[in-house]
Amino acid sequence: xxxxxxxxxxxxxxxxxxxxxxxxxxxxxxxxxxxxxxxxxxxxxxxxxxxxxxxxxxxxxxxxxxxxxxxxxxxxxxxxxxxxxxxxxxxxxxxxxxxxxxxxxxxxxxxxxxxxxxxxxxxxxxxxxxxxxxxxxxxxxxxxxxxxxxxxxxxxxxxxxxxxxxxxxxxxxxxxxxxxxxxxxxxxxxxxxxxxxxxxxxxxxxxxxxxxxxxxxxxxxxxxxxxxxxxxxxxxxxxxxxxxxxxxxxxxxxxxxxxxxxxxxxxxxxxxxxxxxxxxxxxxxxxxxxxxxxxxxxxxxxxxx
Amino acid sequence: xxxxxxxxxxxxxxxxxxxxxxxxxxxxxxxxxxxxxxxxxxxxxxxxxxxxxxxxxxxxxxxxxxxxxxxxxxxxxxxxxxxxxxxxxxxxxxxxxxxxxxxxxxxxxxxxxxxxxxxxxxxxxxxxxxxxxxxxxxxxxxxxxxxxxxxxxxxxxxxxxxxxxxxxxxxxxxxxxxxxxxxxxxxxxxxxxxxxxxxxxxxxxxxxxxxxxxxxxxxxxxxxxxxxxxxxxxxxxxxxxxxxxxxxxxxxxxxxxxxxxxxxxxxxxxxxxxxxxxxxxxxxxxxxxxxxxxxxxxxxxxxxxxxxxxxxxxxxxxxxxxxxxxxxxxxxxxxxxxxxxxxxxxxxxxxxxxxxxxxxxxxxxxxxxxxxxxxxxxxxxxxxxxxxxxxxxxxxxxxxxxxxxxxxxxx
Numbered sequence: 057x058x059x060x061x062x063x064x065x066x067x068x069x070x071x072x073x074x075x076x077x078x079x080x081x082x083x084x085x086x087x088x089x090x091x092x093x094x095x096x097x098x099x100x101x102x103x104x105x106x107x108x109x110x111x112x113x114x115x116x117x118x119x120x121x122x123x124x125x126x127x128x129x130x131x132x133x134x135x136x137x138x139x140x141x142x143x144x145x146x147x148x149x150x151x152x153x154x155x156x157x158x159x160x161x162x163x164x165x166x167x168x169x170x171x172x173x174x175x176x177x178x179x180x181x182x183x184x185x186x187x188x189x190x191x192x193x194x195x196x197x198x199x200x201x202x203x204x205x206x207x208x209x210x211x212x213x214x215x216x217x218x219x220x221x222x223x224x225x226x227x228x229x230x231x232x233x234x235x236x237x238x239x240x241x242x243x244x245x246x247x248x249x250x251x252x253x254x255x256x257x258x259x260x261x262x263x264x265x266x267x268x269x270x271x272x273x274x275x276x277x278x279x280x281x282x283x284x285x286x287x288x289x290x291x292x293x294x295x296x297x298x299x300x301x302x303x304x305x306x307x308x309x310x311x312x313x314x315x316x317x318x319x320x321x322x323x324x325x326x327x328x329x330x331x332x333x334x335x336x337x338x339x340x341x342x343x344x345x346x347x348x349x350x351x352x353x354x355x356x357x358x359x360x361x
Numbered sequence: 362x363x364x365x366x367x368x369x370x371x372x373x374x375x376x377x378x379x380x381x382x383x384x385x386x387x388x389x390x391x392x393x394x395x396x397x398x399x400x401x402x403x404x405x406x407x408x409x410x411x412x413x414x415x416x417x418x419x420x421x422x423x424x425x426x427x428x429x430x431x432x433x434x435x436x437x438x439x440x441x442x443x444x445x446x447x448x449x450x451x452x453x454x455x456x457x458x459x460x461x462x463x464x465x466x467x468x469x470x471x472x473x474x475x476x477x478x479x480x481x482x483x484x485x486x487x488x489x490x491x492x493x494x495x496x497x498x499x500x501x502x503x504x505x506x507x508x509x510x511x512x513x514x515x516x517x518x519x520x521x522x523x524x525x526x527x528x529x530x531x532x533x534x535x536x537x538x539x540x541x542x543x544x545x546x547x548x549x550x551x552x553x554x555x556x557x558x559x560x561x562x563x564x565x566x567x568x569x570x571x572x573x574x575x576x577x578x579x580x581x582x583x584x585x586x587x588x589x590x591x592x593x594x595x596x597x598x599x600x601x602x603x604x605x606x607x608x609x610x611x612x613x614x615x616x617x618x619x620x621x622x623x624x625x626x627x628x629x630x631x632x633x634x635x636x637x638x639x640x641x642x643x644x645x646x647x648x649x650x651x652x653x654x655x656x657x658x659x660x661x662x663x664x665x666x667x668x669x670x671x672x673x674x675x676x677x678x679x680x681x682x683x684x685x686x687x688x689x690x691x692x693x694x695x696x697x698x699x700x701x702x703x704x705x706x707x708x709x710x711x712x713x714x715x716x717x718x719x720x721x722x723x724x725x726x727x728x729x730x731x732x733x734x735x736x737x738x739x740x741x742x743x744x745x746x747x748x749x750x751x752x753x754x755x756x757x758x759x760x761x762x763x764x765x766x767x768x769x770x771x772x
Binding site: 177185189 | 521561
């Protein structure tokens with residue numbers, strides 16, 4: 057298994073750093089999948105993540121001036137590494153104003169992703185900074201859980217409003233619902249089982265949208281009900297024809313999700329994406345499909361049952 | 362003092378607070394010294410503000426007539442918890458406080474800090490102090506083989522590389538380059554931590570003198586404290602060091618003040634530890650004679666009796682009951698040395714009963730090195746205040762270093 061790549065362009069480096077920061081906010085631990093033409097940051101939908109899954113994809117040639125990889129074997133020409141996302145983003149943070157950045161897979165006592173940065177400095181000599189980030193190589197038998205998730209047939213697809221606005225709204229709603237939920241339930245309930253049954257502790261947010269460009273975020277508690285309405289958002293063309301014929305464009309498709317997961321997703325978006333779509337499968341799952349310049353991010357939040 | 366000087370004063374206190382929970386205020390004719398020593402004696406900081414730093418500086422001594430006819434200085438020890446909050450919000454200090462006056466009332470054992478603020482507001486803080494003889498370390502900076510002088514900016518850029526959970530960092534130098542990196546010990550223990558290193562060329566230093574190729578490991582937290590202070594006064598930092606095990610000094614010299622932070626460094630092997638030169642122990646009234654002769658004796662003594670006691674200070678979480686095995690796996694001194702170390706430390710004479718014994722006197726018993734931020738495997742700088750009253754005991758520390766067979770006085 058071999059991997060070496062190099063970035064020399066400052067804009068590419070900054071973009072890569074931003075992507076890494078975003079991943080660090082979305083997932084504490086994630087899988088880095090390296091293939092001949094792509095890099096993916098993957099989070100699979102395990103119970104530990106609360107059922108949330110993420111698939112981030114970037115074309116390697118948009119970033120790296122040099123890229124060589126050799127996978128596990130010829131037929132399986134891929135490498136799957138598990139790492140702590142923050143380690144990578146922190147290492148990249150020290151690479152501002154770098155002349156060049158090299159990443160390679162090394163084995164120093166244990167497998168590492170070695171990030172080596174050549175910094176421009178005021179004086180003639182350049183500085184070299186190296187970070188050895190410990191990684192775990194994921195064996196082939198576990199690869200099937202880390203494949204690109206299938207995009208479900210959505211009941212409603214809608215473009216998202218400005219994410220910063222959405223985030224501040226959701227934050228305020230979380231504070232309200234948190235306060236009220238915790239005052240009702242004094243002891244922790246049982247854990248979420250794999251089918252996603254409701255834990256009394258999870259503050260619930262209802263996200264609903266229709267084909268008329270309307271999106272609502274609602275929280276409902278015993279004492280108060282707060283709804284934020286977004287209008288005129290626009291809908292992307294639906295994939296299947298049947299759906300558009302049958303459906304009343306005013307009808308809302310809704311999903312009940314854990315508000316904290318939505319907030320974590322929104323907090324990870326520091327920059328407003330080039331394109332942002334939300335696909336709702338009634339009572340099942342919310343799928344966010346974002347495009348940050350040339351990097352695509354898909355994020356799935358399952359419904360609370 | 363006024364304005365930005367208050368901020369500098371406050372930053373000095375903040376930097377010293379990273380070393381320990383206690384601060385000594387030590388006025389003398391040279392100026393006002395603020396000193397701090399950590400509980401395991403592996404770090405010492407002293408910031409000396411010259412009288413010119415202050416708008417008005419007055420120091421008077423009370424001369425006591427007694428047998429030795431000496432001058433008694435103010436021995437004032439303050440808890441960091443009491444004084445740090447006063448100087449914590451430096452931004453608001455700068456904006457609101459026009460003048461700051463500090464004086465002591467020794468009759469009531471209090472230090473009074475008065476802030477004359479805008480709009481006629483006057484804030485008065487009374488901080489009680491305890492009588493306690495300050496420790497002083499004299500470090501021969503110019504005797505160090507290696508000296509680097511750097512701008513604070515360079516140090517700040519290096520510090521960014523490491524996470525705040527990083528305990529120790531290693532500085533490695535050769536005449537061609539300098540490298541600062543995560544300490545090897547740590548990165549091998551925890552497979553989860555990132556190992557980082559940065560190589561810098563000699564031309565990035567204001568002054569670069571490398572006499573011997575060496576690698577020293579020391580505490581990261583204290584380094585950060587020094588950086589904060591140097592950034593406040595925009596002065597370059599001089600780093601003086603030698604071989605592993607010998608303490609290193611970080612010093613900042615300005616017209617108005619002189620700051621010295623002396624940190625212990627990790628010793629390499631037991632044999633190295635024993636050949637360390639002494640840090641002179643002294644009190645303000647320098648009793649140089651016994652000390653010099655002792656240091657000579659110290660140097661002559663073979664590996665059995667170091668004047669520098671290298672020992673491991675166990676971290677709170679690990680190894681607490683496994684001292685013997687650990688001492689063999691860790692590079693540092695073997696147990697015979699430590700046992701002697703234990704004995705020696707407990708025999709430090711105490712002046713005025715105020716200087717507490719080095720708490721980790723016996724590594725094997727401490728589960729918890731009391732209140733200390735210490736790191737494992739550091740060589741302890743061994744020093745104590747030797748009171749001027751006790752002329753005889755002055756030689757005691759050195760005497761006790763000897764094994765039973767050659768306990769004949771070191772003079």
